[in-house]
Amino acid sequence: MALDPREEKLQAYYASLVQLAQKAAGVLDYSWRHVGGTDQIAHLARSPEGMERLESLTSRFARLTDLLIQQVFRVADRLDQLEEGTPIDRLNRAERRGWIDSTQTWKRKSVPCETASPTNMPKTFG
Numbered sequence: 639m640a641l642d643p644r645e646e647k648l649q650a651y652y653a654s655l656v657q658l659a660q661k662a663a664g665v666l667d668y669s670w671r672h673v674g675g676t677d678q679i680a681h682l683a684r685s686p687e688g689m690e691r692l693e694s695l696t697s698r699f700a701r702l703t704d705l706l707i708q709q710v711f712r713v714a715d716r717l718d719q720l721e722e723g724t725p726i727d728r729l730n731r732a733e734r735r736g737w738i739d740s741t742q743t744w745k746r747k748s749v750p751c752e753t754a755s756p757t758n759m760p761k762t763f764g
Contacts, residue, residue: 673692
């Protein structure tokens with residue numbers, strides 16, 4: 639049976655979001671390597687150049703997190719014909735799908751730097 643044209647559009651949009659998220663994860667990985675790990679954070683925070691590196695890392699982490707929760711996970715739910723729900727609902731479903739290790743980690747207001755590593759981001763979507 640052929641897909642509804644709206645369903646096809648949504649699947650194409652989802653695929654483009656996944657590509658965008660993968661690129662964003664690559665840029666975040668670059669920033670993470672540029673920071674040099676958690677043991678370098680205190681040292682970097684002492685200089686303007688170091689602060690710029692940390693700002694890049696945190697901005698890129700926030701951007702990727704927002705992209706995943708507000709767009710990728712939301713569209714995945716629509717494709718699965720699930721009600722939209724809250725961002726926490728989307729995180730819970732992403733955890734059940736095996737895309738994230740823990741909703742609790744993502745919910746924290748202050749995310750530890752080791753959690754910000756792109757290695758903890760979903761590698762596949764769908």
